[in-house]
Amino acid sequence: MRKIATTVIIFLMIVLLLGSNLVYAAENVIDQETESQLIEIKDNAAKSLEDYKQKYGSDAYGLTAYILNIIRIYSIPLCFLGIAISAIYQYVIGIRKLDTQEKGLVMMVSFITILVICQILPLAFAIVVKFGRG
Numbered sequence: 820m821r822k823i824a825t826t827v828i829i830f831l832m833i834v835l836l837l838g839s840n841l842v843y844a845a846e847n848v849i850d851q852e853t854e855s856q857l858i859e860i861k862d863n864a865a866k867s868l869e870d871y872k873q874k875y876g877s878d879a880y881g882l883t884a885y886i887l888n889i890i891r892i893y894s895i896p897l898c899f900l901g902i903a904i905s906a907i908y909q910y911v912i913g914i915r916k917l918d919t920q921e922k923g924l925v926m927m928v929s930f931i932t933i934l935v936i937c938q939i940l941p942l943a944f945a946i947v948v949k950f951g952r953g
Contacts, residue, residue, distance in 0.1 A: 870883040871884045871902065880948050883944065884948075887940055887941040887944055888941055890941075894938070898930045898931070899934075901926065901930035902930045902934075905923045905926035905927035905930060907926050908923030909921070909926075910923070
């Protein structure tokens with residue numbers, strides 16, 4: 820038993836060492852097209868952030884609105900994925916196991932609540948900041 824554990828540990832150490840060298844080599848090889856695309860994405864994000872800062876008239880409000888917009892965009896696919904997984908728990912696996920069916924229902928309600936909050940929060944923030952500050 821001890822020999823097997825020692826062999827596994829040595830094997831994992833070798834894999835980690837080789838893997839770290841491969842990752843280091845892959846990081847150094849970025850072609851010009853990929854680099855230009857990354858720079859373009861970075862410039863677009865910086866421009867969008869500056870637009871939010873000008874629109875809201877403050878660095879803090881602009882940054883908050885920018886982050887809320889990103890959360891709004893990315894919450895849609897993530898929550899739909901969560902709803903699909905919870906539906907599988909509730910309707911497929913839950914047919915045989917009642918505790919799993921209840922878990923699926925709780926997960927589904929949670930993901931729908933998160934989705935609604937993430938979609939309404941940027942709108943509520945914009946209304947409060949635009950009309951609440953006077």
